[in-house]
Amino acid sequence: MFVRTLLLILWVGMLPRLASCQMERAEVNLAYVSRLAQERATKPFQSPRAELPEVLRQDELNYDNYRKIRFRHDRALWLSEKLPFRVEFFHPGYIYQEPVRIFEFTKTHVQRIRFVQDFFDYSDLNIQQQIPSDTGYAGFKIAYPLNTPGGFDEVAVFLGASYFRMLGKDQRYGLSARGLALDCGQPDRPEQFPIFTDFWIGKPALEDKALTVFALMDSPSCTGAFEFQIRPGSHTVADVEAVLIFREAQNIRPVDAAVKPVDSIGHGPLTSMFLFGENSERRVPDYRPEVHDSDGLLIHFENGEVVWRPLDNPVKIRHSLFATQNPRGFGLLQRDHEFSNYEDMFNLYQKVPSVWIRPKGDWGEGAVHLVELNAKYEGFDNVVVFWEPKLRPPPLTPWTFGYQILWGRELGLSANRVQSTRVGPESHDSRRRQIHIDFAGPLLDSAGENEAPLAVVSCTPNARIYETQVLRNSFSGGWRVLLKFEPLEGNQEPVDLRCTLKRGEAVVSETWAYLWSIPQVPEGERPH
Numbered sequence: 001m002f003v004r005t006l007l008l009i010l011w012v013g014m015l016p017r018l019a020s021c022q023m024e025r026a027e028v029n030l031a032y033v034s035r036l037a038q039e040r041a042t043k044p045f046q047s048p049r050a051e052l053p054e055v056l057r058q059d060e061l062n063y064d065n066y067r068k069i070r071f072r073h074d075r076a077l078w079l080s081e082k083l084p085f086r087v088e089f090f091h092p093g094y095i096y097q098e099p100v101r102i103f104e105f106t107k108t109h110v111q112r113i114r115f116v117q118d119f120f121d122y123s124d125l126n127i128q129q130q131i132p133s134d135t136g137y138a139g140f141k142i143a144y145p146l147n148t149p150g151g152f153d154e155v156a157v158f159l160g161a162s163y164f165r166m167l168g169k170d171q172r173y174g175l176s177a178r179g180l181a182l183d184c185g186q187p188d189r190p191e192q193f194p195i196f197t198d199f200w201i202g203k204p205a206l207e208d209k210a211l212t213v214f215a216l217m218d219s220p221s222c223t224g225a226f227e228f229q230i231r232p233g234s235h236t237v238a239d240v241e242a243v244l245i246f247r248e249a250q251n252i253r254p255v256d257a258a259v260k261p262v263d264s265i266g267h268g269p270l271t272s273m274f275l276f277g278e279n280s281e282r283r284v285p286d287y288r289p290e291v292h293d294s295d296g297l298l299i300h301f302e303n304g305e306v307v308w309r310p311l312d313n314p315v316k317i318r319h320s321l322f323a324t325q326n327p328r329g330f331g332l333l334q335r336d337h338e339f340s341n342y343e344d345m346f347n348l349y350q351k352v353p354s355v356w357i358r359p360k361g362d363w364g365e366g367a368v369h370l371v372e373l374n375a376k377y378e379g380f381d382n383v384v385v386f387w388e389p390k391l392r393p394p395p396l397t398p399w400t401f402g403y404q405i406l407w408g409r410e411l412g413l414s415a416n417r418v419q420s421t422r423v424g425p426e427s428h429d430s431r432r433r434q435i436h437i438d439f440a441g442p443l444l445d446s447a448g449e450n451e452a453p454l455a456v457v458s459c460t461p462n463a464r465i466y467e468t469q470v471l472r473n474s475f476s477g478g479w480r481v482l483l484k485f486e487p488l489e490g491n492q493e494p495v496d497l498r499c500t501l502k503r504g505e506a507v508v509s510e511t512w513a514y515l516w517s518i519p520q521v522p523e524g525e526r527p528h
Contacts, residue, residue, distance in 0.1 A: 028105040028200050033214045033225035034243045034398065036198075040216075041223045041245040041396060044252070048098045048136070048197055055130040056093035066094035068123035075119040076143070077104070078203070084145070085204050085211050086152055089113075090138040090159055091120055098161075099136030103200045110200065113137075140199070142211060144232045155232040161193045162217055163271070164228075167353060168236040168408040174272065174293035174352030175332055177405060179217050179226055180244070181266030181386045185319040185371035189263065194219035196226075221262045222246040235408030242267075242402065248395040266369065266386030268357040268403050272332045273381045274311040274372070278341075279421040281519045282313070284376070288343050291378050293352050295335055297370050297385055298413060298510075300328035308418045308510045311383055314372050314517055318494065322368040330368045331356035332385055335419070337409060347378070353407045357387070360402035365390040416441030416501075416509045419478065423516070432466075432486040433516065439501055440478030443508040447479075453501040453508055455481045463487045463495040470501075481512075492518060 026032065054060060069091045077087040092099045102113045115135045117128050139159030143152040146169055156166045162179030182192035194217050202212035210231045217224035222244055229239040252261065275291040276283045284291075297309040301324050309320075311332075333354035336342075342349045366389040375382035393399045419438040426432035444453065452470045459465050467484040481499055494517045501509035 023109040023111040025108060026105070026110045027108065028103075028110050028202070028214060030214065030225055030227045030241055030243065033198075033200070033216055033227075034245075036216055037223040037225045037243065037245050038396075038398070040218060041247050042251065045218055045220045045247070047195075048100070051099055051136070052092060052097055053131055053135065055127050056135075057097065058094055061093045061127075063094060065125060066091075068125055069093070070121045070123075072119055072121055075116075077113070077201075083204050083206065084208055086143040087140050087201060088143065089119060089140050092135060092138040096138035096160055098195050098197070100139060100196060101136050101198045102140060103198070104203055105200050106203050140201070142230065144211075146232050155236055156230055156238075158196065158199065158213070158215070161195050162215075166230065166236045166238060166405070166407045168232070169234045170351065171353045171407070171409060172348045172351040174334065174349070175355055176271045176381070177355065178269040178271060179215065179242070180219075180222075180224060181264075181269035181384065182219060182221060182262050183264050184266055184269065184384050184386065185317065185369065186264055187317075192219050192221060192262065194222070194224070220247075221252055235406050235411065237407075238405045240268075240403050240405060242400070244399040244401075245397070246393070246395045246399075264369075264388055265392060266384075266388055267363075267401060268330075268359075268405075269384060269386035270332050270355055270357070271381045272311075272383040272385075273375065273378055274313055274383050275375055275378045276313060277311070277336075279310050279423050279514075280313065281423055281425075282315070290336060290341050290349070291344070291347075292349065293334065293381075294332035294354070294383065296333055296418075297330070297368075298333050298356075299324075299330045299368055300413070302326045302328060305507075306414050306417075306510045307513050308414075309370065309513045309515070310418075310421045312372060312515070312517070313375055313382065315374055317374070318370075318372045318515065318517070320370040320372075320515060322370070323365075324367065325365045326363055327359060327368060327387065329356055329358045329413070330385065330387065331406075331411075331413075332383065333411075333413075334409070335417075351409070353409055354411055356406040356411050356413060358404040358406065359387075360404065363387065363389060363401065414441075414510055416443045418510050418512050419476070421512070421514065426484065429486070432484065435483045435485075435497070435514070435516075437481045437483065437499060437512050438473060438476060438478060439481065439509045439512075440473075440476070441509070443503070444478050444501065447503075451503075453479060453503050455483075455499055456502055457481075457483055457497070457499045459485055459498070460496040461488075462491040462493055463497075465497075487518065494518075 071088045142156040144155045146153040158164045163176045165176045180194045196215040198216040200214040213228040215226040225243045227241040231237045272294040277290045299307045334352050371384040373382040422436045455470050465485045469482040471480045473480045497514045499512040
């Protein structure tokens with residue numbers, strides 16, 4: 001009995017290893033993956049979706065049944081070797097229609113990790129016989145001792161298209177990042193969603209505190225190679241190096257009749273959700289004060305200016321551009337960290353991380369794009385941010401760029417910052433609006449009662465600012481700017497407003513940049 005039990009333990013411990021193919025000698029690095037991307041770019045795009053068996057397609061496997069399929073934690077990669085990282089895999093199916101191939105590599109060898117049904121618990125679903133043995137995975141998640149010593153907590157997930165999410169210490173999942181955004185927010189063409197088709201995960205050593213992941217990307221218009229160096233911590237940091245290769249026109253096969261040549265290319269894209277917040281005039285009936293994964297866009301410009309743009313949930317799509325050269329960084333932030341801001345016991349929005357993109361090297365001339373879509377429920381990510389470079393290379397010419405992504409709650413990006421934005425109508429005139437903007441920080445809090453900073457305000461020509469006050473906020477500290485404006489008669493276009501605090505010639509705050517739209521009720525929300 002002892003021998004049989006010992007053999008069973010050894011067999012279970014070897015399962016992740018038995019799922020691997022024969023090892024091949026290879027040095028896996030960005031150049032290795034780039035060569036594959038270059039070769040693939042010379043041919044038309046072919047979606048791996050055709051490889052998915054019928055039983056796993058969305059019309060056969062619904063959301064509730066897909067959730068019944070769970071990875072067995074005791075089958076995690078590297079579990080038996082007691083390495084500092086572990087990897088678990090997602091089953092393909094439902095909305096995850098493109099199976100991906102996953103490899104493990106060392107300094108000298110690489111091997112594919114085959115799909116194994118025994119890695120999963122199918123609950124009461126009887127579908128195993130209909131799933132081929134060579135089916136790929138949908139993606140994977142990475143675990144690391146992040147929150148408690150000896151425990152293993154999720155720190156990263158790569159799942160669906162080119163989406164990925166990461167967590168720092170004591171955080172909950174919220175917004176996502178993507179490898180690339182193509183034609184996002186363009187009014188005359190559908191968006192293309194590039195997909196990661198292959199991953200290579202580096203086997204860590206016992207003392208490693210970082211994990212290396214490579215990914216091969218594909219789409220109708222281009223291919224790409226990505227390297228991720230992931231370092232978990234209070235702020236989890238991922239260093240990203242990428243190579244893009246665009247296909248020649250004759251190899252761009254439209255996926256449907258509406259597809260056009262790519263017009264917009266987005267580096268470092270982030271995707272988030274904003275349903276309503278403290279600045280929302282049109283609110284969804286709800287018991288919660290705010291519902292959002294991010295409440296603003298922050299941009300550090302090359303000249304040192306820091307711009308804060310509060311997010312909104314517009315009735316119609318809004319696509320804003322912030323032109324600049326060599327941005328120091330941009331990101332979607334969650335600045336409200338108190339439970340009382342949300343009062344949600346299930347979705348802990350106060351623990352959602354902010355995400356910051358820090359470019360490496362010279363990104364040249366271009367623009368930060370902010371796309372805001374209308375959302376009627378919180379399950380829809382309606383905010384996208386990305387960098388679009390002005391110049392781009394010709395087809396089949398490798399295009400290399402790099403950046404760092406920080407995932408954390410307090411990233412220390414801006415000391416003297418906008419704390420809140422509140423908007424409402426004037427009591428005696430529904431056309432007029434008053435906006436209360438709270439600023440706080442070391443340069444502001446230390447000023448005396450009679451040392452109010454100067455508010456430098458402006459707006460687009462379709463409105464006029466008729467009153468500005470700067471008041472000491474004795475309740476929360478810092479200073480409150482009361483800004484009153486009215487759109488011009490007959491104007492239906494959004495009003496762009498700005499406010500910066502100065503003391504003498506010195507700027508002592510972020511630039512608050514707000515796009516106000518005339519409150520409207522979408523057709524589907526109007527009472528009958």
